[in-house]
Amino acid sequence: MIVQVKDISCRFGDITALDAVSLDVAKGDVVCIIGPSGSGKSTLLRCLNALEDIESGEIIIDGMNVDRRHRQIHQIRLEIGMVFQHFNLFPHLNVLRNVNLAQQVVRNRGKAEATQISLELLAKVGLADKMDQYPGQLSGGQKQRVAIARALAMNPKVMLFDEATSALDPEMIGEVLEVMRRLASEGMTMLVVTHEIGFAREVADRIVFLDNGKIIESGPPADLLVNPQQTRTKEFLAKVL
């Protein structure tokens, strides 16, 4: 198991965002996390990258304990790629520098080596011709594809997608999902928070349904989407399908 989440809880003031959540992900698996808004999906993903404090429980990714208070937490984070809903590209750097920067600063790669890797990845997401442009000149779908290339450039062992297509215009969702689909088929371990049930059905090895900070149900798409066991799951799916 490359990702082991054991009994984690996360609270913001009086609100319990995650309540004793456990989740194991095998290497190469794609796990889609679905659920109503406010159910804790994003919080779960953010905990996996130590962007939120967990109150109890533990998270182990590839043998490393993910703890925000850990002094070397930045070295653990670089093994985990994250793609954000709002892209969070660096607006002052062009596309190539966006993908290069952390490779040079964090992975200590030379400029030539980093550029070569960046160009391969940009070609992979179909944006090699945009390397000189600034994020402000790109469409939403293009920004998100650059963000994916930027995360991949660190050779992460796990990729986290936090509602990667939720801020996109409908006609741009497809191009981002296509990149994610290809990544999944290449064997990347992925945790995907998504509202795209179609994508989850097609790509996920397992779907996890989260509600009120708890995992209500999980299973392969064929089971969970077609024949859900819990009433909450049924109600949710009735609304979104």
Next chain:
Amino acid sequence: MDWLVSQISSLSKIFFYLIQTVHWTILISVLAYLIALALGLTFGILRLSPRRPVRWFASVYVNVLRGVPLLVLIFFFYFGLGKVVNMDRFVAGVLAVGICYGAYLAEIFRSGIQAIDYGQHEAAMSLGMTRWQTLRHIILPQSVRIVVPPAANEFISCLKDSSLVSIIGLRELTRAGREYSSQYFLDFQTWLMVGLIYLMLTFTLTRVVKWLERRVAVHGYGVEKR
């Protein structure tokens, strides 16, 4: 006609007298501003430190220095500290102005850093950058674009406030004006000329700032490139 000629000749005499001291005004304000930039950046960052004592220390500096008139600070440095550690008037004047403006700039840098979307921190951290790497490569380069106009404004203020050090006998532009007017009793013409020279300096500076703003502009982000 004669009146006009004599006025012009006396004004130009004043101009050439005063202009010989303008390099002191420039030197004092540039040195003071460089000190202020270094202090401002340092304390602006320290004010956002995750450690409470560090934040507290930085906010004491800002609030104390911001709350004392610059003139009092100049007296304190020259007459007060100057007696203890043997500073000449130049060092005392530059330090007083620099430390005072450091406090103003600290606030500008702090707000410039805080203005950057938190998503930028998170993206940098998720790529494995440390706090310092994030600040250096992601946050500060973006803050600069926000900070340039107000920080340049402070330089213009700093240049004007450098006239205050004339009071401890530093022979810069304002001091020269006082000497000239008390020697020749041409108060109106002298102070008019002093004012005009300051205006020349500050006007040139505003042009430089405009140019600087365009230089740091990035397409689709903040100030537009023209």
